[in-house]
Amino acid sequence: MSEQMLRSVLEKLTCWGSLTECTAPVNPKFEMGAVLSYYKSEKPILFRNVTGSDVPVIGGLYGNRQLMYRLLHTEAEARFDRILGAIARPGKPVYTASAPVQEHVITRGIDLPAMFPIPISNEKDSGPYLTSGMLAYRDPDSGHTYIAVRRFQVNGGNSINVLVSPASPYLQEVLQKCGEAGKDLPCAVILGYDASLLLTSQISSSRYHLDKYELDSALRGQPLELVRCKSVDLDVPAQAEIILEGVIHPHRVGAEGPFAELMGYYSAEEDSPLIELTAVTHRDRPIFQHCFPGREEHLAYGMIKEAEIYAALRPSVDVRDVNLTAGGGHRLHAVVSLHKRSEGDGKSAVLAVLGAYKDVKHVVVVDDDVDVYDPEDVEGAIASRFQAGRDLVVVSGALGSPLEPSYHERGMSDKLGLDATKPLGNRPEYERAEIPGFDRSFDIHRYLP
Numbered sequence: 001m002s003e004q005m006l007r008s009v010l011e012k013l014t015c016w017g018s019l020t021e022c023t024a025p026v027n028p029k030f031e032m033g034a035v036l037s038y039y040k041s042e043k044p045i046l047f048r049n050v051t052g053s054d055v056p057v058i059g060g061l062y063g064n065r066q067l068m069y070r071l072l073h074t075e076a077e078a079r080f081d082r083i084l085g086a087i088a089r090p091g092k093p094v095y096t097a098s099a100p101v102q103e104h105v106i107t108r109g110i111d112l113p114a115m116f117p118i119p120i121s122n123e124k125d126s127g128p129y130l131t132s133g134m135l136a137y138r139d140p141d142s143g144h145t146y147i148a149v150r151r152f153q154v155n156g157g158n159s160i161n162v163l164v165s166p167a168s169p170y171l172q173e174v175l176q177k178c179g180e181a182g183k184d185l186p187c188a189v190i191l192g193y194d195a196s197l198l199l200t201s202q203i204s205s206s207r208y209h210l211d212k213y214e215l216d217s218a219l220r221g222q223p224l225e226l227v228r229c230k231s232v233d234l235d236v237p238a239q240a241e242i243i244l245e246g247v248i249h250p251h252r253v254g255a256e257g258p259f260a261e262l263m264g265y266y267s268a269e270e271d272s273p274l275i276e277l278t279a280v281t282h283r284d285r286p287i288f289q290h291c292f293p294g295r296e297e298h299l300a301y302g303m304i305k306e307a308e309i310y311a312a313l314r315p316s317v318d319v320r321d322v323n324l325t326a327g328g329g330h331r332l333h334a335v336v337s338l339h340k341r342s343e344g345d346g347k348s349a350v351l352a353v354l355g356a357y358k359d360v361k362h363v364v365v366v367d368d369d370v371d372v373y374d375p376e377d378v379e380g381a382i383a384s385r386f387q388a389g390r391d392l393v394v395v396s397g398a399l400g401s402p403l404e405p406s407y408h409e410r411g412m413s414d415k416l417g418l419d420a421t422k423p424l425g426n427r428p429e430y431e432r433a434e435i436p437g438f439d440r441s442f443d444i445h446r447y448l449p
């Protein structure tokens with residue numbers, strides 16, 4: 001099953017010429033983040049020469065939409081059915097007794113900062129953070145395993161904090177129940193995963209209550225290979241790089257943050273649950289997975305929300321594509337294209353998008369001749385097909401995303417929708433010129449190799 005997890009991703013990226021190796025010395029404090037964010041976290045970079053450590057670091061892995069599609073063996077149009085199909089029909093994982101991720105097992109004297117080069121990303125961050133770690137826990141009621149990427153503040157020794165955001169109400173509930181029963185919650189942090197597991201991890205457990213390893217087995221089109229942890233009763237991906245095993249003490253909290261998040265805005269210091277690590281397991285010569293926070297991580301989250309918006313629109317309009325844009329943090333701005341069948345389609349789509357996902361503040365609805373990924377094309381549709389007195393929808397004081405600062409003035413968010421579709425019917429004034437035989441996708445390399 002070598003086609004699973006980080007090593008297989010690196011093989012593919014190398015084969016496609018999409019992996020850059022950096023051999024210059026790079027300090028994990030600030031310098032690494034500066035390099036990753038220079039490329040907007042869209043360029044996978046393997047840092048081989050990390051100051052103060054023998055462990056290489058991979059970053060910028062999953063911030064490029066086209067690479068994500070390629071790694072997932074999907075395309076823009078096919079991705080919705082792929083995601084929605086996995087949710088409708090989960091698969092089954094397989095189990096192995098020995099696994100690469102357990103080539104080394106450390107249970108005593110765990111000192112995380114001494115073992116791995118854990119980056120500090122931004123000036124006012126409270127310290128080093130695991131930004132790509134995926135928390136796994138088993139739901140005591142259903143027995144399902146839930147995994148989700150979360151941020152972990154590294155406190156030294158075997159202590160880390162985990163942030164459990166309001167977007168994870170189910171884990172908050174589980175922790176509360178454990179606290180009331182006086183029990184700890186066994187957990188594991190997974191590092192060194194692939195695009196499928198990342199995407200799976202972004203499917204909400206509160207919404208679907210589906211075992212995420214079963215979901216992943218369906219999404220990847222083959223059983224996910226799992227191995228039993230060494231010190232806790234949990235299973236983890238056998239081919240991962242590093243696993244941190246431990247327990248969350250629901251009543252033991254510690255200060256976490258500040259930490260720069262979406263679009264570089266800081267979240268404030270708050271108390272969050274502490275995790276006590278009981279074992280660290282890793283491959284021979286492990287690679288440490290990192291992402292510069294604030295951008296890369298939101299693409300995977302946005303891709304799941306795009307599929308949910310698509311599913312919400314499909315019963316009422318002929319939706320063609322949905323883009324939660326990079327400029328809106330893959331959360332706050334949506335562009336939707338549709339094949340218009342009735343005059344009300346544009347406005348109905350605005351309402352459906354705003355109702356489907358509370359984080360969206362501004363939505364633009366365009367016809368299917370507009371490329372939702374091309375900001376100039378979208379702007380052109382607004383400039384030429386939209387009339388503010390007729391096509392604008394404004395809603396004041398709705399739910400919103402606490403990850404953007406203007407929300408905090410009232411704890412609410414205003415909503416804006418633009419119906420930038422053209423009127424139905426044969427309207428010659430809306431005809432756009434075309435060059436016969438050359439659509440958008442013609443191969444320019446035939447002319448300029």
Ligand SMILES: Cc1cc2nc3c(=O)[nH]c(=O)nc-3n(C[C@H](O)[C@H](O)[C@H](O)COP(=O)(O)O)c2cc1C
Binds near residue numbers: 152163170201205
């Ligand atoms: C790189 C990355 C970092 C994230 N950081 C956090 C975090 O610190 N805390 C959190 O609760 N959610 C975080 N999220 C979002 C959750 O992973 C996401 O909401 C997930 O769907 C929650 O899963 P759940 O519904 O099973 O709890 C992050 C997502 C990504 C991709």
